[in-house]
Amino acid sequence: MNRIELNSMTLDELKNFMIKIDEKSYRGEQVFTYFNRNKNLDINSLNQLSKDLKKKILEISYINRLEIFRRFDSKIDNTKKYLFILQDKNIIESVFMEYKHGNTACISTQVGCRMGCKFCASTKEGLIRNLTPAEMVNQIYMMEKDTGKDISNVVLMGSGEPLDNYDNVLKFINIIHDEKGHNMSLRNITLSTSGIVPKIYELAKENLPITLSISLHSPFDDHRSNIMPIAKRYSIAELMKACKYYGESTKRRLTFEYTLIENINDGENELKELSRLLKDINAHVNLIPLNPIKEYPEERPNKEHVERFQYNLLKRNIPVTIRREMGSDISASCGQLRRSITDKE
Numbered sequence: 403m404n405r406i407e408l409n410s411m412t413l414d415e416l417k418n419f420m421i422k423i424d425e426k427s428y429r430g431e432q433v434f435t436y437f438n439r440n441k442n443l444d445i446n447s448l449n450q451l452s453k454d455l456k457k458k459i460l461e462i463s464y465i466n467r468l469e470i471f472r473r474f475d476s477k478i479d480n481t482k483k484y485l486f487i488l489q490d491k492n493i494i495e496s497v498f499m500e501y502k503h504g505n506t507a508c509i510s511t512q513v514g515c516r517m518g519c520k521f522c523a524s525t526k527e528g529l530i531r532n533l534t535p536a537e538m539v540n541q542i543y544m545m546e547k548d549t550g551k552d553i554s555n556v557v558l559m560g561s562g563e564p565l566d567n568y569d570n571v572l573k574f575i576n577i578i579h580d581e582k583g584h585n586m587s588l589r590n591i592t593l594s595t596s597g598i599v600p601k602i603y604e605l606a607k608e609n610l611p612i613t614l615s616i617s618l619h620s621p622f623d624d625h626r627s628n629i630m631p632i633a634k635r636y637s638i639a640e641l642m643k644a645c646k647y648y649g650e651s652t653k654r655r656l657t658f659e660y661t662l663i664e665n666i667n668d669g670e671n672e673l674k675e676l677s678r679l680l681k682d683i684n685a686h687v688n689l690i691p692l693n694p695i696k697e698y699p700e701e702r703p704n705k706e707h708v709e710r711f712q713y714n715l716l717k718r719n720i721p722v723t724i725r726r727e728m729g730s731d732i733s734a735s736c737g738q739l740r741r742s743i744t745d746k747e
């Protein structure tokens with residue numbers, strides 16, 4: 403029999419689990435709170451449960467733990483990058499950042515990724531496996547415990563495509579939001595996707611007030627397909643329709659991420675088409691100057707050019723910000739740290 407991953411369960415699932423093993427459902431709540439509020443995974447020291455009950459639980463289930471493999475501290479700000487080692491020895495990356503609006507965790511949702519975006523380091527070996535809900539919440543709890551600071555915001559922008567691991571990501575959101583656990587506001591959760599259209603509709607129907615962030619990177623289908631294989635499956639027109647549906651049903655403003663690549667997607671034509679595309683949707687553009695990786699030969703535009711691109715969008719009434727670079731001294735682009743380690747070891 404496959405053993406159950408105890409700390410990947412939502413509160414309801416843990417209550418049902420207890421009922422199934424002939425225990426009272428409130429035992430499920432005790433365990434849930436212990437994991438997700440006390441951030442303690444050592445169930446043997448949970449005094450509310452009898453020795454026999456702990457034994458009974460651990461006979462059919464196990465608890466998933468991460469370990470810090472390495473930590474990189476920025477000397478410029480308080481950004482910390484973590485490499486965590488999973489129980490099967492895979493390695494994932496997460497980032498802790500301090501912003502005025504609260505401490506933010508950038509977490510991974512998969513080991514590797516199968517989306518194949520040309521400029522992204524996380525996808526170069528394809529998808530290795532999905533992360534479980536416990537492996538996602540544990541990235542947050544481990545960083546909170548290690549820094550001694552609370553995390554109020556989370557962005558699903560580490561390695562992986564969250565909508566390609568839909569069920570586990572939804573469980574993660576349920577667990578981290580639960581008031582009996584971490585109690586994170588849904589409004590403080592951002593899910594970034596390369597644009598899996600049917601999953602955007604599915605997510606809209608969940609009606610969660612999380613922020614959806616779309617990786618657009620080009621307003622032209624042919625150019626977008628050159629850098630993002632997913633664009634061959636879903637056209638920009640289909641993607642925009644799904645985004646409008648999402649915005650209307652959740653009443654949330656969307657974000658469009660736009661990685662600026664020199665001479666690839668930073669010209670006048672793109673500006674014009676991008677502003678036409680976004681003019682009647684409640685959205686905000688986040689410009690990300692490319693972090694060059696060795697597998698992709700292109701460069702990032704210089705600062706003046708990035709600012710000009712921003713200015714020209716603003717002039718066309720499109721709200722737009724440039725992503726602030728956090729921990730630029732330790733910040734090889736996302737996914738690169740993990741790769742440099744796995745290449746070596």
Ligand code: SAH
Pocket residue numbers: 517519521522523558559560562563564594595596597615616617618659660661690691692693694695735736
């Ligand atoms: N799979 C999700 C999360 C990816 S990471 C998605 O596609 O949205 C978050 C953002 O960083 C995405 O917009 C992604 O396209 C962008 N990104 C990835 N590699 C990058 C790089 N080398 N330079 C700049 N942006 C990059």
